[in-house]
Amino acid sequence: MTASIADLLNRGRSGRGVIGLGGSPLGNFARSVSDDEAAQTVRRAWDRGIRYFDTAPHYGLGLSERRIGAELRRRPRDEFVLSTKVGRLIVPNPRPREWDDDGFAVPGDLTRRWDFSATGVERSLRESLTRLGLESVDILYLHDPDQAWKSAAREGLASLARLKAAGVVKAIGVGTNTTAGLAAIIEEGLVDVIMLANRYSLLDHSALDSVLTPARRFGVAVSPSVSSPPACSPPPGPHLARRTSIVPPAPTCSGARSASRLSAQITASNCPPPRWPFRCCTPRSPRSPSACAHRARWTRTSGGSRPTSPRGSGTTLSPKA
Numbered sequence: 092m093t094a095s096i097a098d099l100l101n102r103g104r105s106g107r108g109v110i111g112l113g114g115s116p117l118g119n120f121a122r123s124v125s126d127d128e129a130a131q132t133v134r135r136a137w138d139r140g141i142r143y144f145d146t147a148p149h150y151g152l153g154l155s156e157r158r159i160g161a162e163l164r165r166r167p168r169d170e171f172v173l174s175t176k177v178g179r180l181i182v183p184n185p186r187p188r189e190w191d192d193d194g195f196a197v198p199g200d201l202t203r204r205w206d207f208s209a210t211g212v213e214r215s216l217r218e219s220l221t222r223l224g225l226e227s228v229d230i231l232y233l234h235d236p237d238q239a240w241k242s243a244a245r246e247g248l249a250s251l252a253r254l255k256a257a258g259v260v261k262a263i264g265v266g267t268n269t270t271a272g273l274a275a276i277i278e279e280g281l282v283d284v285i286m287l288a289n290r291y292s293l294l295d296h297s298a299l300d301s302v303l304t305p306a307r308r309f310g311v312a313v314s315p316s317v318s319s320p321p322a323c324s325p326p327p328g329p330h331l332a333r334r335t336s337i338v339p340p341a342p343t344c345s346g347a348r349s350a351s352r353l354s355a356q357i358t359a360s361n362c363p364p365p366r367w368p369f370r371c372c373t374p375r376s377p378r379s380p381s382a383c384a385h386r387a388r389w390t391r392t393s394g395g396s397r398p399t400s401p402r403g404s405g406t407t408l409s410p411k412a
Contacts, residue, residue: 099172099229099261111143111172112136113316117158118151119196126158133162137171145286145316146223147176147234147266148215152191152201153222160223174230174286175223176266177215178238178247179203207239207247216254227259232266232286244272248281264312270301277305284312292317 117129124132133144144163146155156175163171181201188199206215216231231251236244251263264284265276276282285306290298298315306313 109143110141111145111314112141114144114146114155114159115150117146118149118153118155120150120194121196123196129158130162133159137162137166142170143172143174145174147179147232148181148219148222149176149179149193149203149234151195151197152203153181153218154195154197156219156222160225164224168225168227172229173223173225174232175216175219175228176232176234177212177219177251178205178207178234178236180206180211180215181218205238205243207233207236207243209246209250209253212247212250212254216259229260230262230264230284231255231260232264232284234266235268236265237267237269237271248276252281264314270298273302274305277302277309277311280309282311284314286314286316288316291315 112133116124117132136144144159146159148156150156159173163173180203182204184200184202191197191199191201193203206212212233216228219228220226231254233244233247233251236247238244248263248265251260254260255263262283264282264286265273266286266288267273268288268290270287270290273285273287277285285302287298287302289295291303292315298313303313305311
């Protein structure tokens with residue numbers, strides 16, 4: 092299955108593997124992003140050769156899908172790969188509030204409702220296509236199934252399999268920020284790809300044995316994404332403070348608000364470099380991949396002085412061992 096995913100994603104111009112643009116920031120995660128800034132981000136990614144775009148209904152209560160779709164509709168459909176996710180339906184909020192309470196800087200007149208049922212999966216996909224303004228997506232992920240790993244999530248995975256068998260989507264997977272339960276679905280051959288957030292990075296290697304090793308053994312692709320607001324983003328807005336954290340932040344990053352401070356803290360903690368430097372990833376920072384790569388390499392060697400901007404256009408976020 093990995094080969095088919097690689098063929099599907101290998102549409103960039105770099106020739107050095109695949110980088111995808113993650114759509115969470117375009118849904119106003121942690122801070123408000125204007126429509127113009129969002130559009131420029133997608134255009135810039137396209138101009139730099141990025142051809143894989145990921146989004147989800149969860150990201151800004153559908154805002155990310157609308158913004159990404161508005162730009163991609165102008166492009167030839169066979170020149171890019173698009174993924175979205177199912178598991179949360181976007182519905183009217185019975186108790187509307189001024190702001191969303193899940194970390195996105197959007198009005199709270201809508202809300203999310205968990206639904207991993209076959210009906211819910213199909214409805215979610217239809218509504219996503221409407222927001223995107225497109226007729227299809229290539230990869231469909233079950234989003235955060237760890238919230239209901241038993242019967243509900245299994246029903247969702249079965250629904251994804253039916254959609255793939257019917258030719259509605261080309262590949263199916265799971266998108267999550269926890270490693271719990273992933274080894275089992277990998278070994279059972281239930282998915283083509285795992286999108287795993289923040290579990291394989293400079294600071295966290297927890298996915299190495301529990302996910303990456305079985306994925307390699309069973310031919311399942313892994314698309315790691317890493318959020319790095321301390322090093323690569325402006326300070327978060329108040330919306331992030333209202334978000335309930337699923338996993339406590341790593342102590343090493345506590346208080347970091349700049350690349351120089353993060354570097355000093357990582358250096359002091361003697362973090363080991365990742366053993367598998369990925370080339371297929373979805374950066375979720377609005378900064379350029381080359382800038383993030385530069386900072387990642389620099390944190391391993393610098394004692395804390397701010398780095399100069401890199402020249403060229405590097406295409407991998409993880410430092411090479």
